[in-house]
Amino acid sequence: MTRTGTNGNLKTHLSHSELKYECIKIKGFNNNNNSTRKEKNVPGTAVASRQHRQESFEQPPIYVAVMTYVGFGIVTLFGYLRDFLRFVGLEKRNVAQEREEQKDFTPLYQDFENFYTRNLYMRVRDNWNRPVCSLPGPVFDMMERVSDDYNWTFRLTGKTLHDVINVGSYNYLGFAENNADFLKTVADKTRQYGVGVCSTRQEIGNLSIHEELEQLGAEFLGVESSMIFGMGFATNSMNIPALVGKGCLILSDELNHTSLILGARLSGATIRVFKHNNMHSLEKMLREGIVSGQPRTHRPWRKILIMVEGIYSMEGSVVRLPEIVALKKKYKAYLYLDEAHSIGAVGRSGRGVTELFDVNPADVDVMMGTFTKSFGAAGGYIAGKKEVVDYLRSYSHSSVYASAMSPPVAEQIMRAMKCIMGKDGSTEGIRRVRQLAENTRYFRARLKEMGFIIYGNDDSPVIPILLYMPGKVVAFSREMLARKIAVVVVGFPATPITEARARFCMSAAHTRDMLDQVLHHLNEAGDNLCLKFSRRKYPSWSDIQEEEDFELGN
């Protein structure tokens, strides 16, 4: 019952299943006209009534790619020159070296492996690890630091930069706050439970606050049960080995996070990678996997697990959940959805990608997420059917060996969840979710209008601006800091070599003024540094607003 569209999207016509999708448009999704949908045009839900969700990955002009390679080539040549000077002794060596007495032993430090770190990263590392000396809210304070020897060592000057606008923290709903009223319950629980747990969940660290939080989490996500862990990265890397093992097949997206990759490798299962968000590639691999079975014996796989993320944080793209769920049901595979960046940040009421696409949460076998981003705390959760979660309680490495979540952190998560769900009696949560959606739309539309190349889906609060050339990446970060805006720039190992970018994370705590200020400075910096590579024309923000008022008003 599936037909493929012209560019690889699945067109599903399911007439009598519970999904009841009508049609999926060529360029994006059209996920309503569903009889179970409740609201159509409630005031304030402009996000929900938008029909298209487009993802664009525009290519820059060809000279940009050429000059990026030229730039890297020049810096590499000079890297070789500097390495030679250090080898000959004309220049001091700053990296770790063995002691004189051990020079004849097997080398401990492989010099060439660190070529990139030593010769590219060290030159410009003042753009990362900047010391922050206040709460990482929408504005924060940073300590100023200078370097006398080209970034090998730093010293703090003692001056503090106040009120730097923060567009890099994953503070999607603005719960990183230190307002005493909001934090009252956290303070109470700290008085009651203390801060340390001093044990693992399995032994004697299972506090009643953990049980409450797990029940609340299951209710929030709409599943049977959930389990929480103390660290988000460890949730992935320690639980995937408990779910799959040798003889299982993992189909993982090209751009999955390191924690997922690490968990997959630790499990010992066979890993196959499909192209990012490409349903053709995934279906082909599913078919091949089912038809040929395990590598040499051709026995059927014990399980097939599809691992995807809700929002991919380096691209800002959103997973094609309805299509993956359809594929999973057709080929009887399991789905592991990592909603680290999307829980709380997308969806009508902040419930994540399942709500964004109106997918039944019971269709996703294992839902995973972290509390670091939208909830302003730390830790992760795994949710799903009761049997799965109960199995993980005994068999997960994290629950058996890692320390349980700290009580004030658990209480922070609980208060954030209650706020989002509306259980604390106020509309603060839903206001924040809508403010985030509004900020996202505004920022993206204005950036496209200015002429920057942006990746990703229109709904995702993670906005990467492509900078491409290494010199520009560094200059951009420094110039924005000089204008008192702190941005996160990402370069080679985390992104492909020609696609260095600056990643902006929207927050519900950003006011329209702050966003306008950031946009104004971005405009100037973009002109000074010639960063506006886009060759498409987009409608201006005022035109979009008129169109929306018309849409809402009818």
Add this chain to the structure above:
Amino acid sequence: MALGDCWKQLSWFYYQYLLVTALYMLEPWERTVFNSLLISVAGMAVYTGYVFMPQHIMAILHYFEVLVHPPVRLPAPGLEVGIISSHQEAGSCADSRIHTFLTDEGYRRTRSDTFASASSAL
């Protein structure tokens, strides 16, 4: 005032050059090394072009028979420059491609002269 604007514009161009070639990440002495290498290579290219380009262009035009007579005066005084590619078949003077060259004495050979000497050599 115009000079100030000009200077600002030039320094903006220099900044763009530094950014695009990633020299912005390098230390000042490395930039000096790279810039000197670039300028010397570019200078040598320009000088070579200045010396040889007119002669090459005239030769190309003669090859494509845009120029009927072979080029006669080469604007490079004092140079012993000889580019001869000549082949002649018996009786077909149209095939011969003889460039003239300037010897130390500065006289030039015309086509008929060369012909006469070549046929006398047979």
